[in-house]
Amino acid sequence: MSQGPILELRGINKSFGPVQVLHDVAFSAYPGEVTALVGDNGAGKSTLVKCIGGIYPIDSGEYFYKGERVHVSGPRDAAALGVEIVYQDLALCDNLDIVQNMFLGRERRSGLVLDEDSMEEMAAKTLAGLSVRTVKSLRQHVSSLSGGQRQTVAIAKAVLWNSEVVILDEPTAALGVAQTAQVLELVRRLADNGLAVVLISHNMNDVFAVSDRIAALYLGRMAAEVKASEVTHAQIVELITAGRSGELGLKNGNGAAS
């Protein structure tokens, strides 16, 4: 826990035309920890994540990975670094099975032919490593899976490639109670396996259930980056809705984080 951040952003600015969405945002993610990224609708969570994932180029600011400054100019750069993003829509093909989805676009082959056996083995190993036991067969179509199982497959797909930072965009938004618990358990396990996990969520219960750190965005500014054990539920809600809470947060609505 004492090691430095694996992913660190400093002074990120991002505008879409005349609208500045991110103002001087700083953000860090630490290996072995779950960092929750919270904020109201329009606070800039998705934009920040897309900047991290290389989908949007940043206007200015610095991007450090393992302490070294890097330039991420596309999704492939981010993936090459070891940053994987699981989007809310999961990006799974319903008509393909679990193994086929996990290796989509990165199929292993021997010569011209797909190497199904080794892909199935690797997929089984990855799911076993995440202690996933909820799927009956790796060869069932994704369309036959429940919401939680699909989320699991999408997460397994992200960690299959020895990624070190996994960003989850509202993984529990569409899930029932039991499945939410399952996915949160999986999120915790990812961090325990040494990955840096960034969890975007609107649900304070989920956030406090699994996070080590909480980063709150308010109108495109980073209101606070705090340890989850040092704040209360109410303080985070205040940070999300007002940008400040007592000592924490933005000083006067336009300054940097304290």
Next chain:
Amino acid sequence: MTTETLPKQENADSALGGHVKGYLERVKGGELGALPAVFGLVILCAVFSVLRPAFLSAVNFANLFTQGAAVAVIAMGLIFVLLLGEIDLSAGFASGVCAAVLAVLLTLQGWPWYLAVLAAMVTGAVIGLVLGSLVAKLGIPSFVVTLAAFLAFQGVVLLLVKDGTNISIRDETILAIANKNVPPVAGWIALVVGVAVYAAIQLVQARRRAGRGLVATPVAVIAARVATLAVVAGIAVYVLNLERSRNAALVSLKGVPIVVPLIVILLIVWTFVLRRTAYGRHIYAVGGNAEAARRAGINVDRIRISAFVICSFMASLGGIIAASRANSVDPNTGGSNVLLFAVGAAVIGGTSLFGGKGRALDALLGGAVVAVIENGMGLMGYSAGVKFVVTGLVLLLAAGVDALSRKRAAATGRS
């Protein structure tokens, strides 16, 4: 839910039971696969053979193959476009254009057959390249692009064959495709070798998977598949090897039509491409969720264009077969009902119009149904009008089954 485990090491009995159970569950869940086509085929054949015993004769059986060949080949190409959730309405007349190119070069220009065939195939590929580029790069809906091409190609065929005349084909090699037969002995040898190779591939695959601790297809299932193939193909070869000539002393007519092994080769090639290569996997992915495919780093535009190229290329082969069967090319080659039959064949076979679902084999199963309807109703003496209406209804029925099975899949959580 959390108590279920991956059924890695099952014993042989429960593996077989699980296989059968899994299949039944899939059928109940709306994944009907080839079932409707096979049922339809059995019922149609039964009805026609009761009403018109001539339907079952060896001559008519051979006719079925040569009648249905062009449509089945075009349908096989169409499946690639349908897998993406697109449509190619111009495939019929694209085959007409390619056949016209073949006829003009062969008969009017006097080219050797292989160059003329090559030119026809290149024409098909270029047509597909243009159509695919318009759809993928410009973003015009494929329905509109290919509807425009449908009209334009109709005109091109007219221009090529000089307004309503027809060009006869006299080249022996081209005529042989649909009119000559493989020697009976060669038919039997090909059958035995084919079944043996199929069985060997399946067994080797199952053993390799079992050796690596993966769920393998049970031997009983493999045996059933091989037996089915052997029986169906065996009966077909046997009947086709019977003497079909009315006057055998004068001209002997027996053996598998040359077009049949051609179609089998195409079926094997495209099945391999779709099931065993990364390219095939990407076709399914784009048809299932284009956005997911794009994010996975798949070049979606290139997949789209290539599918149209394959479709029009297969249409060119269909055109060559049609020209061979008709001994000539006229302005109606590839026209009228060819496209409807080809789309119908693919859909009846089990390919979804919504994309993401379909196999190369569907073209043959559906093609067989279409050919049987066409042939059987012809024997019954119905007019062309009735045939059109019935075929249209069958296509509608197949599309209805497709849509209903999707609804059913959504209802059972397989949305």
